[in-house]
Amino acid sequence: MKRVCLLTGASGTLGTAFCRAHADRYDIVAVYRTRPPAVVSQLQRAVDPLEPGELPENAHPVFAVQADLTQDADIARVVEVALARFDRIDVVIHAAVQRTFGSILGGSALIESAEDQIRLNVVVPLKLAAVVAREYWQRDDRDNRAWNRSWINVSSAAAAHVYPGRGQSVYAAAKAAMNVMTRHMADEFRPIGVRVNAIAPNGFPGIVTTSSVLDGLRELDDGSMTGKILSIGRAAAKLS
Amino acid sequence: MTAPEPDAVLQSRRWWRRDRPFTHFVASDVFTPAFSAELERDFRALLTGGPDKSFLRAKSGYDARIYPFSPAIDGPLSFFISRGWHDLLASLADVEVTDDISAALHHHEPQSRDGTAHNDLNPGWFAAPGARTDGINCASSERCDYKHGKPHAPGAEPVERIRAIAMIYFLNNAAWRKGNGGECALYSHRGAAPVETVAPVSNSLLMFECTPHSYHRFLSNRAGTRDSVVLWLHRRREDAVERWGERSIVAWSR
Numbered sequence: 001m002k003r004v005c006l007l008t009g010a011s012g013t014l015g016t017a018f019c020r021a022h023a024d025r026y027d028i029v030a031v032y033r034t035r036p037p038a039v040v041s042q043l044q045r046a047v048d049p050l051e052p053g054e055l056p057e058n059a060h061p062v063f064a065v066q067a068d069l070t071q072d073a074d075i076a077r078v079v080e081v082a083l084a085r086f087d088r089i090d091v092v093i094h095a096a097v098q099r100t101f102g103s104i105l106g107g108s109a110l111i112e113s114a115e116d117q118i119r120l121n122v123v124v125p126l127k128l129a130a131v132v133a134r135e136y137w138q139r140d141d142r143d144n145r146a147w148n149r150s151w152i153n154v155s156s157a158a159a160a161h162v163y164p165g166r167g168q169s170v171y172a173a174a175k176a177a178m179n180v181m182t183r184h185m186a187d188e189f190r191p192i193g194v195r196v197n198a199i200a201p202n203g204f205p206g207i208v209t210t211s212s213v214l215d216g217l218r219e220l221d222d223g224s225m226t227g228k229i230l231s232i233g234r235a236a237a238k239l240s
Numbered sequence: 241m242t243a244p245e246p247d248a249v250l251q252s253r254r255w256w257r258r259d260r261p262f263t264h265f266v267a268s269d270v271f272t273p274a275f276s277a278e279l280e281r282d283f284r285a286l287l288t289g290g291p292d293k294s295f296l297r298a299k300s301g302y303d304a305r306i307y308p309f310s311p312a313i314d315g316p317l318s319f320f321i322s323r324g325w326h327d328l329l330a331s332l333a334d335v336e337v338t339d340d341i342s343a344a345l346h347h348h349e350p351q352s353r354d355g356t357a358h359n360d361l362n363p364g365w366f367a368a369p370g371a372r373t374d375g376i377n378c379a380s381s382e383r384c385d386y387k388h389g390k391p392h393a394p395g396a397e398p399v400e401r402i403r404a405i406a407m408i409y410f411l412n413n414a415a416w417r418k419g420n421g422g423e424c425a426l427y428s429h430r431g432a433a434p435v436e437t438v439a440p441v442s443n444s445l446l447m448f449e450c451t452p453h454s455y456h457r458f459l460s461n462r463a464g465t466r467d468s469v470v471l472w473l474h475r476r477r478e479d480a481v482e483r484w485g486e487r488s489i490v491a492w493s494r
Binding site: 043044 | 259
C-alpha cells in the first residue's frame with residue numbers, strides 16, 4: 001500500500017521533482033498556491049500527440065489541491081480533503097517557500113517580505129502540523145509508529161551559514177527558525193509516535209542536484225531518526 | 241515546398257490534456273528548435289513586409305492585425321494547414337472534422353486591448369473543392385467570404401461549416417514573465433473569473449474543441465508584442481446542430 005504524502009509547495013522545483021519521482025510510491029496530496037504542478041493529476045494527464053491513448057505515466061496521478069496556506073481556513077481545508085480522499089496522512093513534506101533576497105540597506109522589498117517569509121517557514125508549518133495532529137495523528141500513537149509517520153520541513157544550508165553578498169538575511173533567519181521549530185516539533189510529537197525532521201540542502205539544482213535532495217527526503221522518511229537536520233551538500237562557506 | 245510530417249518536426253511527445261474549465265490541450269517545446277526557428281523566420285518575414293503586406297486590422301473589437309493563410313501559402317508556415325497536422329489535431333481532440341481549415345497569423349502590438357469572452361462556435365464558409373493536393377481545403381477570400389458565404393469566384397459553391405477545433409501556436413515572442421500579459425484566459429462561463437490562463441510562451445500551443453462552453457479571450461499584453469498562429473478545423477453544420485441545437489451556433493454580425 002502506498003504511503004500518503006501531504007506535500008506543500010508542489011509546483012516548485014523540489015515539489016514537482018518529488019511528484020515525478022515518487023508518485024508510484026506515495027499517494028500525494030499536492031498542495032499548490034497558484035499554478036498546478038506540471039505532473040499528472042486529476043487536473044491534467046499526459047498525452048502523446050502522435051499516439052493518442054493512455055500512457056503508463058498516467059497510472060499514478062497526484063491529487064492536486066489549490067490552497068493559500070497563509071489562510072487558516074485553507075490549512076483546515078487541505079487536511080480535511082486529504083483525509084477525505086485517502087483516509088490517512090503518513091508523511092507531510094513542507095516544501096512551500098516564500099523567498100525574497102535583498103539588501104537590508106538597499107530598499108524596502110526585503111523588509112516588506114520579512115513577515116511573509118517567516119510566516120511560511122515557521123507559522124504555516126506550526127499551524128498545519130497542529131491541524132494534522134488534531135484531526136488525525138493524535139488518534140493512535142501505535143498506528144503512527146507502525147506506519148513510521150513523519151513530518152519533514154524543507155530548510156536550507158543558509159540557516160547555518162552566512163553566504164556574503166547574497167542578501168539572504170531574512171530567508172536564512174526564517175530557515176534557522178524553521179530548524180529550531182523542527183527540533184521542538186520532534187520533541188512534542190514523539191509521544192504521539194510521529195517523527196519530525198528537516199532537510200537543509202545547498203542551492204539546487206546547481207550546487208547540489210535535485211535528485212540528491214530527493215534522496216535525502218527518502219532517507220528521512222524511511223529512517224527512524226527524529227529531530228535531525230539533514231544537510232545536503234553543505235558548502236565550505238565563510239561564517240562571518 | 242512540401243510540408244514536413246509532424247513526427248519529423250515535433251519536439252515534445254508529452255502534451256497535457258486538462259478538463260477544466262473545458263477540455264483543452266497545452267504543450268510547450270512543441271517543435272524542434274530548428275523548425276520553430278524556421279517558423280519564426282517565416283513569420284517575421286511576413287510581418288515586416290511580405291510580398292503582399294496583408295496583415296489587416298481585425299474587426300469587431302479584437303485588437304490585432306491578422307494575416308490570413310491562403311491555399312497557396314508556401315514555406316514552413318504551410319505546415320499548419322498540412323494534412324498531417326490537421327489529422328493530428330483531430331485525432332488528439334477526438335473530434336470528427338471535415339477537411340476545411342481556416343488559419344491566420346495574429347500580431348498584437350504592446351498594450352493591445354483585452355478581448356471579449358467568446359466560444360468560437362461560429363460558422364465558416366468554404367468553396368469546394370479545395371485547391372490542394374492533400375485534400376485540405378484552406379479558406380480563401382478569393383473564392384468566398386469566410387463569415388457569410390458570399391461567393392467571390394465563378395463556380396464557387398460555398399458550403400457552411402462550424403468551427404470544431406481551435407489552435408493557438410505562440411511564436412516570435414520575447415521571454416514571458418508573469419505580469420507581461422498576453423495570455424489566453426479560459427472561462428467556465430461568460431462573466432466568470434478565469435479558471436486558467438495560458439501564457440504566450442514561444443513554441444507552445446493551446447488547443448480545444450469549440451463548444452457552447454469553450455469561453456476564452458485574449459488578455460492585454462502589457463509588455464512586448466504577442467504573436468501567434470491561429471487556426472480552426474471545422475465540422476459539418478448538421479453535426480453541430482444535432483449535438484447542441486440550432487441556437488448554439490453563434491452567427492457573425494453583419
